[in-house]
Amino acid sequence: MGFEHFLIIAGVFFAFSLISRRIEGSPLTGPMLFVAAGAGLAWLTGEHGPLSMQFDERAIHTIAELTLVLILAADASRISLSSLLKFRSIPIRLLTIGLPLTIAAGALVGVVIMPDLLWVEAALIAAILAPTDAALGASVLKEQSIPIRVRQSLNVESGLNDGIALPAVLFFACFLNISHQTGETDWLAFLALQLTLGPLVGIAAGWVGGHLIGAAAKRGWITETYQGVAAMALAVIAFASAEAVGGNGFIAAFLCGLTYGNLRIDYSHFLYEFTETESEVLSQVTFFLFGLVLLPEAISNLTPEMGLYALASLTIVRMLPVALSMLGLGLHLPTLGFLGWFGPRGLASLLFALLVIEDLSVRSADTVQAVVSLTVLLSILLHGVTAGAFSRAYGRWAANRTTQACAENAPPDAVGAMAGGKT
Numbered sequence: 001m002g003f004e005h006f007l008i009i010a011g012v013f014f015a016f017s018l019i020s021r022r023i024e025g026s027p028l029t030g031p032m033l034f035v036a037a038g039a040g041l042a043w044l045t046g047e048h049g050p051l052s053m054q055f056d057e058r059a060i061h062t063i064a065e066l067t068l069v070l071i072l073a074a075d076a077s078r079i080s081l082s083s084l085l086k087f088r089s090i091p092i093r094l095l096t097i098g099l100p101l102t103i104a105a106g107a108l109v110g111v112v113i114m115p116d117l118l119w120v121e122a123a124l125i126a127a128i129l130a131p132t133d134a135a136l137g138a139s140v141l142k143e144q145s146i147p148i149r150v151r152q153s154l155n156v157e158s159g160l161n162d163g164i165a166l167p168a169v170l171f172f173a174c175f176l177n178i179s180h181q182t183g184e185t186d187w188l189a190f191l192a193l194q195l196t197l198g199p200l201v202g203i204a205a206g207w208v209g210g211h212l213i214g215a216a217a218k219r220g221w222i223t224e225t226y227q228g229v230a231a232m233a234l235a236v237i238a239f240a241s242a243e244a245v246g247g248n249g250f251i252a253a254f255l256c257g258l259t260y261g262n263l264r265i266d267y268s269h270f271l272y273e274f275t276e277t278e279s280e281v282l283s284q285v286t287f288f289l290f291g292l293v294l295l296p297e298a299i300s301n302l303t304p305e306m307g308l309y310a311l312a313s314l315t316i317v318r319m320l321p322v323a324l325s326m327l328g329l330g331l332h333l334p335t336l337g338f339l340g341w342f343g344p345r346g347l348a349s350l351l352f353a354l355l356v357i358e359d360l361s362v363r364s365a366d367t368v369q370a371v372v373s374l375t376v377l378l379s380i381l382l383h384g385v386t387a388g389a390f391s392r393a394y395g396r397w398a399a400n401r402t403t404q405a406c407a408e409n410a411p412p413d414a415v416g417a418m419a420g421g422k423t
Contacts, residue, residue: 012037012288013281029384031136031287031346035377038291060289064354066236067282071347072254073235074279075159077261090153090339091160093325099161101321102130103168109317113309114367121364124172125371128353129313131165133346134158135283136380139387140342145395150335154342162348163254167195170248173356176364197247199255205238206259214263231260283347290350290376298373301366310375314382318343338394344383345376 016033023029106126111117117125134141134155141151213230216222222230235253242252319340326336353372357365 008041009285009288013284016284027385027388029136029380029387030284031380032384034284034287035291035295035380038288038293039295040291042292042296060293061354061358063282063285063289064351065239067279067286067347068250068351068355069235069239069253070232070279070282072163072250073232073238073257073260076163076254076257077231079156079159079258079261081262089329090149090326091156093329094153094157094322094339095160095164097325098157098321099130099164101324102318103127103165105317105321106130106313109312110309113312114303114305117367120172120175121367124169124176124356124364125368126313126317127165127168127172128356128368128372129345129349129375130168131162131345131348131352132158132343133348133379134344136344136346136383136387140391143391143395145399146391147398150339150398154339157343163251163258165348165352166248166251166254169352169356170194173360176360193246194248195251197245198242198249198251199247201242201245201247202238202252202255203259205234205241205252206256207263209234209237209256210260210263213260231257234260286347286350286354287380290373294350294353294369294373295377298370301370302374303370306367306371306374309371310378313375314343314345314379334394334397338390341390342383342387345379349376 012034016030020030023033103123103126106129107119107123110122110125111119114122132154135158140146141155143151209230213222213227213234217227235256238252238256239249241249243249319337322340322343323336326339331339349372353368357369360368
């Protein structure tokens with residue numbers, strides 16, 4: 001990427017920063033504006049546009065990799081295993097039942113709506129689109145009238161499901177021979193190495209690095225700022241080390257953050273504080289590049305069937321598995337609808353797509369890129385516009401029931417006693 005690219009991206013960030021508080025609480029969101037800016041620049045620099053500019057796909061790929069490594073590690077470091085167990089019923093069901101069902105439903109709907117798809121292509125698209133992105137509905141997590149049980153569950157699900165979906169993405173991608181290092185007969189060995197060496201390296205890096213950072217902190221050798229720097233560097237070390245030995249670097253980064261965060265609970269908040277701005281910048285850069293590079297190419301390959309699948313992915317493919325996974329908890333219909341609707345598809349899906357499409361066959365790459373791009377675009381628009389209004393409406397409904405015994409407002413250990421029916 002040349003100086004002109006950095007000039008444009010910096011200019012967009014500067015302009016957005018000037019109005020960032022102004023648009024808070026409005027239907028406009030950062031991802032909307034950055035996608036629009038990228039799409040506008042794509043038109044200006046396109047075949048019939050007034051400007052001429054080339055973009056380095058390798059640089060875009062590198063940005064996507066770095067963004068995903070930092071976000072996976074930062075999200076994982078914020079997940080307290082003890083808190084997860086405390087609020088276990090909803091998020092664990094969403095992750096262990098809802099997520100697999102979402103992938104299965106997405107694959108099934110994919111081959112029905114787009115019969116030309118191979119089953120493995122449909123499954124890959126479903127796995128890429130399975131992770132949610134809480135940032136696209138940030139007002140949901142900020143609305144205090146929403147029961148903390150529901151807000152915490154959506155936050156935990158969003159933080160964990162990208163790391164959990166990774167093996168599924170790898171598994172289906174291997175069938176399509178996305179790696180130049182593998183042949184048709186050794187994909188199983190490749191996948192086994194990815195799913196074993198990656199976790200081992202990540203856990204080891206988080207454990208050793210966490211102890212070293214902790215020892216340095218106790219001796220006063222390291223400042224608070226550099227605890228965040230060290231933790232971020234540790235995630236990159238885990239990623240690069242896993243890739244070097246044949247493991248999956250993204251799984252390693254995720255488990256490194258999870259291990260470090262739970263090993264050094266008293267220090268892990270520095271990783272979040274340090275990466276909050278950095279990950280925000282990289283995330284918005286990714287949305288900008290999405291509008292600039294992925295979206296224009298995807299639009300040229302869109303079909304009505306793809307549009308129908310994108311709508312299905314955001315509705316029935318998400319909402320039905322969520323409802324099934326919540327059976328027996330006594331949750332009311334508004335809560336089931338709220339949990340199901342606010343499963344926006346965003347950054348993780350874009351990054352997964354950016355990381356795999358360059359190694360897919362032309363047919364698969366075009367289809368994956370088009371379907372994922374359209375689904376994410378619709379999610380940015382629909383979830384961004386509805387987040388504030390739906391959150392306030394659901395919050396009012398929940399507040400009216402605070403004096404009643406209902407699963408949404410009950411403490412976690414009371415859910416089992418109430419699971420026999422709704423109140």
